[in-house]
Amino acid sequence: MSETQQRNPSKRITPVILSGGTGTRLWPLSRETFPKQLLALAGERSMLQETALRVADRERFNAPIVIANAEHRFVIAEQLRALGIHDATIVLEPVGRNTTAAAAIAALVETGRDPEGLILILAADHVVRDPPALLAAVFNSLPAALAGRFVLFGVQPTHPATGYGYIQRGTVETDVANVYPVQRFVEKPDAETAQSYLASGDYLWNSALFLLPAAVFLKEIERLAPEVLAASRAALEAARTDLDFIRLDEAAFSQSPSIAVDYAVLEKTDLSVVTPTDCGWTDVGSWSALWAIGDRDGGDNVLIGDVVAEDVRGSYLRGEHQLIAALGVDDLVVVATPDVVLVAHKERDQDVKKLVERLRRNGHAAATQTVQVHRPWGYYQSIHTGERFQVKRITVNPGAKLSLQKHFHRAEHWVVVNGTALVTRDSEQVLLRENESIFLPLGCVHRLENPGKLPLNLIEVQSGPYLGEDDIVRIEDIYARTDEAPAK
Numbered sequence: 001m002s003e004t005q006q007r008n009p010s011k012r013i014t015p016v017i018l019s020g021g022t023g024t025r026l027w028p029l030s031r032e033t034f035p036k037q038l039l040a041l042a043g044e045r046s047m048l049q050e051t052a053l054r055v056a057d058r059e060r061f062n063a064p065i066v067i068a069n070a071e072h073r074f075v076i077a078e079q080l081r082a083l084g085i086h087d088a089t090i091v092l093e094p095v096g097r098n099t100t101a102a103a104a105i106a107a108l109v110e111t112g113r114d115p116e117g118l119i120l121i122l123a124a125d126h127v128v129r130d131p132p133a134l135l136a137a138v139f140n141s142l143p144a145a146l147a148g149r150f151v152l153f154g155v156q157p158t159h160p161a162t163g164y165g166y167i168q169r170g171t172v173e174t175d176v177a178n179v180y181p182v183q184r185f186v187e188k189p190d191a192e193t194a195q196s197y198l199a200s201g202d203y204l205w206n207s208a209l210f211l212l213p214a215a216v217f218l219k220e221i222e223r224l225a226p227e228v229l230a231a232s233r234a235a236l237e238a239a240r241t242d243l244d245f246i247r248l249d250e251a252a253f254s255q256s257p258s259i260a261v262d263y264a265v266l267e268k269t270d271l272s273v274v275t276p277t278d279c280g281w282t283d284v285g286s287w288s289a290l291w292a293i294g295d296r297d298g299g300d301n302v303l304i305g306d307v308v309a310e311d312v313r314g315s316y317l318r319g320e321h322q323l324i325a326a327l328g329v330d331d332l333v334v335v336a337t338p339d340v341v342l343v344a345h346k347e348r349d350q351d352v353k354k355l356v357e358r359l360r361r362n363g364h365a366a367a368t369q370t371v372q373v374h375r376p377w378g379y380y381q382s383i384h385t386g387e388r389f390q391v392k393r394i395t396v397n398p399g400a401k402l403s404l405q406k407h408f409h410r411a412e413h414w415v416v417v418n419g420t421a422l423v424t425r426d427s428e429q430v431l432l433r434e435n436e437s438i439f440l441p442l443g444c445v446h447r448l449e450n451p452g453k454l455p456l457n458l459i460e461v462q463s464g465p466y467l468g469e470d471d472i473v474r475i476e477d478i479y480a481r482t483d484e485a486p487a488k
Contacts, residue, residue, distance in 0.1 A: 225257070
């Protein structure tokens with residue numbers, strides 16, 4: 001241990017939130033354009049927000065580093081701002097390269113600021129019902145991390161789960177209380193093996209949560225996965241700043257192998273140790289996992305949204321803006337969104353991703369796109385489409401504005417439902433209030449913004465021979481999206 005570390009046994013930790021997954025097993029609610037970590041699936045806040053709140057104490061934690069898909073950057077930034085977190089470092093991945101590359105990028109960022117920094121790797125899509133218990137395990141194991149160990153947080157199993165990896169711990173503690181050597185890692189076992197693990201008491205669920213000394217971790221990546229480190233370092237060195245984001249270089253980052261940090265480093269190094277924790281952890285990777293942690297009625301059902309159930313047992317029913325009426329069925333998952341209704345047996349919900357893959361092969365938009373399309377200024381939703389016309393609902397956040405733009409193939413009518421709209425139309429500006437409207441002829445240069453303190457909601461009626469989102473020419477955009485595919 002260095003002298004600096006000896007002087008700072010309570011050294012602050014930098015949380016690293018990995019937010020690059022797509023959550024296809026929770027389709028149709030979770031989709032590529034708006035994945036599960038951005039959704040409020042297990043509470044009032046999104047899973048990303050809940051993760052950030054666990055490590056929001058600035059007495060013990062630095063501002064977080066978030067490694068995210070570039071497409072989700074504005075939603076992530078807005079969700080963090082809603083919590084009062086304005087100092088996060090958000091690094092954008094141009095392509096997904098699994099957790100080794102993401103962790104390497106975070107470690108490089110941290111060592112650039114603090115050569116002896118510690119990083120706590122957190123997944124954005126996990127549920128932790130007892131955050132104080134997790135934090136107690138983190139700070140109890142801090143001396144081990146300061147001494148150069150990679151601390152893995154193993155969760156005490158509550159049942160013989162076959163969907164999780166396991167860590168067998170050693171029988172003798174290290175020089176830190178409740179921290180043990182790692183005996184071995186085990187892939188997802190069959191039911192009989194999982195039962196034996198539960199009975200032995202020596203096996204823990206692998207939570208994929210890690211506390212690491214960043215510089216030591218980089219040395220081990222260089223030894224065990226040098227191609228990952230080389231690509232990550234090159235991508236960060238060639239990164240550019242995009243508003244408040246760090247955008248990794250695509251050509252360099254694409255050269256990284258796609259491999260999980262468990263396989264690449266943690267299972268091969270002799271620096272890994274494990275600490276048991278009973279923090280109510282769940283990897284929410286399926287609808288049955290949400291059923292298991294949900295509030296159940298007398299029939300053992302989880303009912304969310306607009307649902308009526310009669311003589312139903314052991315089911316997960318979730319109605320998102322649609323009524324679900326269920327009668328005389330058992331052990332089903334039924335999830336209804338405005339454009340999709342999923343019906344699956346609870347025991348087959350791990351195979352939902354097969355449906356998504358099939359839809360993707362068929363070119364179906366519902367495989368990846370939600371009806372509600374999120375933008376940095378708010379969102380829009382298509383309500384109805386017909387021959388030469390389309391009707392949309394548009395919601396603009398307070399103080400936000402769309403790009404200054406024009407269309408070659410369509411005209412638009414805007415009707416304010418509530419809020420206040422400031423409309424630029426060629427050389428004039430018009431202030432619209434509730435129940436007022438404006439016509440935007442084909443080819444005019446226009447912009448919509450919300451100068452008020454409440455959300456602006458309006459109805460847009462488009463008319464013309466072509467109504468695609470690529471019929472937009474951006475002239476000016478405060479979100480620096482001029483280099484992206486056209487969209488509002």
